Amino acid sequence: MALVVALVIIGEVRTHLADAAGIVVLAAVCAVALAGVRVRAQRRAGATRVALARNLDQLRALTPAAFETTTADVLSAHGWRLAVVGGAGDEGADLTGTDAEGRPVIVQCKRYSADHLVGSPTVQLAIGARSIHRAERVIVVTSAGFTKPARALAAREHVDLLDGPSLAALAASAQSPADAN
Numbered sequence: 001m002a003l004v005v006a007l008v009i010i011g012e013v014r015t016h017l018a019d020a021a022g023i024v025v026l027a028a029v030c031a032v033a034l035a036g037v038r039v040r041a042q043r044r045a046g047a048t049r050v051a052l053a054r055n056l057d058q059l060r061a062l063t064p065a066a067f068e069t070t071t072a073d074v075l076s077a078h079g080w081r082l083a084v085v086g087g088a089g090d091e092g093a094d095l096t097g098t099d100a101e102g103r104p105v106i107v108q109c110k111r112y113s114a115d116h117l118v119g120s121p122t123v124q125l126a127i128g129a130r131s132i133h134r135a136e137r138v139i140v141v142t143s144a145g146f147t148k149p150a151r152a153l154a155a156r157e158h159v160d161l162l163d164g165p166s167l168a169a170l171a172a173s174a175q176s177p178a179d180a181n
Contacts, residue, residue, distance in 0.1 A: 060112070060114065064110075068084050068086045068095065072084050072095050072107075075170075080099050080105070082095045082107065091133065096133055096135070105135055105136070106137075107139045112142055113144065115144070117146055118140060118150055119146075119150050120147065120149045122140060122150065123140055123150045123154050138157075139161070140162070142164060144163065
């Protein structure tokens with residue numbers, strides 16, 4: 001009798017273990033599917049931001065954080081691999097990663113109105129961030145323009161400058177993810 005009870009219990013345990021394994025597999029499949037949906041949604045959002053960046057007035061209307069994300073999307077559409085790290089404690093780099101040639105890069109983003117030009121202190125900050133982040137390439141991007149002293153300092157220190165009209169043109173020349181397929 002004890003043997004029969006033991007066999008029944010073992011059979012029940014096996015059934016429940018099989019059910020538990022099935023639940024784990026189902027949960028894993030759901031997690032993978034949701035991750036895929038999230039990645040596709042992020043790509044669509046990035047493509048939308050790149051399209052928005054083609055309009056300079058819309059670029060200037062963004063929040064500073066949204067400008068950073070949009071700048072990353074525009075550069076990523078050209079083969080760059082960037083992470084948004086801006087905010088308090090970013091040590092002078094709003095974006096870090098690699099450019100299309102694979103060189104380590106930092107990007108400092110300034111979303112300003114058309115009449116607020118980026119000055120040399122911002123370029124100086126980016127120059128200092130180069131060694132902190134061990135970047136080979138430094139870029140300052142703005143929705144406006146740059147003062148003459150900022151342009152001179154950037155040229156002397158090999159810092160690339162990307163003004164609002166140039167960023168909008170870069171966005172206009174970006175290949176959309178749909179075109180890449």
